[in-house]
Amino acid sequence: MERAALALQGEASVYTGLLRSLLLLAWMVEARDPYTGGHLWRVAHLAELLAEAAGFPSKEVQRIALAAFLHDLGKVGVPDSTLCKQGKLSGEEYQTVQQHAEIGLRLLQPHPLASMVVSVVHHHHERPDGKGYPLGLTGDNIPLDARLVAVCDAFDAMTSHRPYRAGMPVEHALDVIEAGLGQQFDAHLGELFLELGRAGRFSGVVGFCDDGIPLAHCDACGPVLVRDRTAQAGDFTRCPACKAGYRWVLSGASMLAVVDDEGSQHMGWTGSDGSLLDHLVERWAVLL
Numbered sequence: 001m002e003r004a005a006l007a008l009q010g011e012a013s014v015y016t017g018l019l020r021s022l023l024l025l026a027w028m029v030e031a032r033d034p035y036t037g038g039h040l041w042r043v044a045h046l047a048e049l050l051a052e053a054a055g056f057p058s059k060e061v062q063r064i065a066l067a068a069f070l071h072d073l074g075k076v077g078v079p080d081s082t083l084c085k086q087g088k089l090s091g092e093e094y095q096t097v098q099q100h101a102e103i104g105l106r107l108l109q110p111h112p113l114a115s116m117v118v119s120v121v122h123h124h125h126e127r128p129d130g131k132g133y134p135l136g137l138t139g140d141n142i143p144l145d146a147r148l149v150a151v152c153d154a155f156d157a158m159t160s161h162r163p164y165r166a167g168m169p170v171e172h173a174l175d176v177i178e179a180g181l182g183q184q185f186d187a188h189l190g191e192l193f194l195e196l197g198r199a200g201r202f203s204g205v206v207g208f209c210d211d212g213i214p215l216a217h218c219d220a221c222g223p224v225l226v227r228d229r230t231a232q233a234g235d236f237t238r239c240p241a242c243k244a245g246y247r248w249v250l251s252g253a254s255m256l257a258v259v260d261d262e263g264s265q266h267m268g269w270t271g272s273d274g275s276l277l278d279h280l281v282e283r284w285a286v287l288l
């Protein structure tokens with residue numbers, strides 16, 4: 001191979017490696033936060049659907065989906081006592097959680113690919129009425145990509161189960177978004193989101209943690225068992241929130257989590273999902 005071609009190939013693999021390192025950071029968040037199994041995947045998927053519906057060019061759709069996958073990175077800097085607390089947060093604890101937007105920005109800024117994702121990481125909790133954080137920006141002063149991800153993030157938070165509360169039905173969560181149009185949520189993007197949701201476009205996203213992989217229910221505390229693509233029947237896992245042990249068993253075409261005390265002896269956290277990571281690197285390499 002010619003030198004120039006070799007150099008080009010080398011450069012491409014450096015960028016692919018950087019993308020891989022950026023995406024790996026998302027698993028740091030899921031490892032820290034036991035309640036958000038699959039949240040990053042779902043928000044990325046919803047953001048992709050919404051950005052497509054909003055008519056963004058395909059490369060921009062993918063950039064926004066990538067940024068959505070990393071939006072909560074700053075949560076790695078929130079103490080366990082707050083991040084893992086069951087039930088309502090105190091005012092002070094809520095302020096601590098809010099810092100994740102600023103922490104995410106500061107953590108990511110030195111990364112060579114940071115410019116693709118920082119505005120979403122920093123501003124996904126701003127609100128058009130200025131009551132959001134960290135800067136209290138209003139209306140169109142909030143970056144468009146962050147306004148888009150904010151709708152998807154809030155919807156997923158509402159429809160996801162927590163140990164201390166059940167997730168809202170999709171219809172109800174869409175009504176909440178409708179009530180907040182122009183105040184909590186961008187009016188135009190929010191309207192488009194409602195159209196998608198009411199047309200049933202979120203059916204393979206809500207309650208899933210990957211394409212075709214539904215979240216499994218932890219009998220003891222809620223549906224926070226995430227099965228990665230490589231999990232086999234017979235593998236053990238445990239609930240990251242309440243530590244109950246489980247084993248994956250095949251049931252027809254699907255896989256069920258069955259209570260098994262041996263599971264609690266295992267780490268439960270299998271690490272980064274290498275297969276999903278490969279898939280995402282391949283998908284988002286178009287952005288490099």
Ligand SMILES: [Fe+2]
Nearest residue numbers: 071072124125
């Ligand atoms: Fe967040």
